[in-house]
Amino acid sequence: LARDRGDGRAALAAFRRAEAAAPEPGARLAALVDVAHAHRLLGEYSDALSVLDEAEALAASRADTTALQSRIHYLRGCAFFSLGDTGASEREQRRALALAKELGDPELEARAASGLGDVAYATNRISDARVHFTECVALAEARGLERYVAANRVMLAYPLLVFGQAAEAIAGVEHALANARRLGDRYVEAMALVSLGYFGTMRGAAAGVR
Numbered sequence: 001l002a003r004d005r006g007d008g009r010a011a012l013a014a015f016r017r018a019e020a021a022a023p024e025p026g027a028r029l030a031a032l033v034d035v036a037h038a039h040r041l042l043g044e045y046s047d048a049l050s051v052l053d054e055a056e057a058l059a060a061s062r063a064d065t066t067a068l069q070s071r072i073h074y075l076r077g078c079a080f081f082s083l084g085d086t087g088a089s090e091r092e093q094r095r096a097l098a099l100a101k102e103l104g105d106p107e108l109e110a111r112a113a114s115g116l117g118d119v120a121y122a123t124n125r126i127s128d129a130r131v132h133f134t135e136c137v138a139l140a141e142a143r144g145l146e147r148y149v150a151a152n153r154v155m156l157a158y159p160l161l162v163f164g165q166a167a168e169a170i171a172g173v174e175h176a177l178a179n180a181r182r183l184g185d186r187y188v189e190a191m192a193l194v195s196l197g198y199f200g201t202m203r204g205a206a207a208g209v210r
Contacts, residue, residue, distance in 0.1 A: 012038035
């Protein structure tokens with residue numbers, strides 16, 4: 001619950017306790033992946049990468065870990081992205097997506113599509129970003145993953161804005177903001193508020209030029 005609210009510190013403490021109490025290696029592996037996720041929420045990307053390496057080594061020695069391996073690649077891709085290594089990030093997200101498709105897991109596919117959208121937008125492949133974020137939102141909506149829908153509606157708004165779809169972009173972010181507040185997701189709420197402020201500034205500047 002703490003992770004879903006965006007409370008990384010509380011989530012990290014809870015997942016560390018789960019790791020320490022894990023009764024067998026499979027439970028410890030799942031807890032390690034969650035620990036890495038919490039480090040990512042806190043912006044502790046080097047720590048996240050270190051934990052993911054540990055988790056990957058453990059996953060390699062076990063069967064039926066495809067879902068966790070997809071999450072490992074996704075989180076590693078997110079960490080590399082935040083550290084500015086878009087090439088490594090894209091490789092990890094493509095591996096995460098391949099594993100998700102192999103497993104037939106739409107939620108994991110949605111996560112990887114979101115990561116690929118981030119990379120595409122950051123490397124100025126705006127059309128690709130729109131495709132990836134649109135795919136992510138569609139997959140997440142189909143599974144009822146409201147938090148993920150909200151976060152990625154915010155991200156989809158940026159390529160939509162570039163393609164002149166300002167009204168759709170803003171409506172999507174406003175919808176995401178309402179859902180984030182309803183769900184108590186402070187992280188997505190902050191994303192949405194910052195985005196609305198940015199879009200408002202951009203529209204004001206454009207009006208001034210006209």
